[in-house]
Amino acid sequence: MKKAKLSYALKRNCPYCGENPLMETWFKLAEGCPKCGIKYAHDEAHYSGASQLVAFPVVSLLGLFEGALIWYFFKLDTLVVAMLSFLSMFFFLLLFWPYALAIWTWFEHFVRPVTAESEKPKQF
């Protein structure tokens, strides 16, 4: 089996072949790749990993950075800065979510590649 590639995953395609879509909808991962016969999510906790280890840290850091810039350049009240940052973090999370899922899917397949036993084609 080939190694999972981040470049394929970032295009939201299968991390192994890069041909089939990784996402079923903007928010939901597809079951698996019909060509490679692999399941994208290793387990039920896949969404937790994507949200807690990829999406939330990235979005939080971006929100902190944005808040610091707004606070520094516009000298707004701290509460207004916090509210603006929170609002933009919410929308950025919606935009970033499929990429967080893709990054996490690639990472899981990179550190725990599919084994010969799980390479058997499955019906989706």
Ligand SMILES: [Zn+2]
């Ligand atoms: Zn594939």
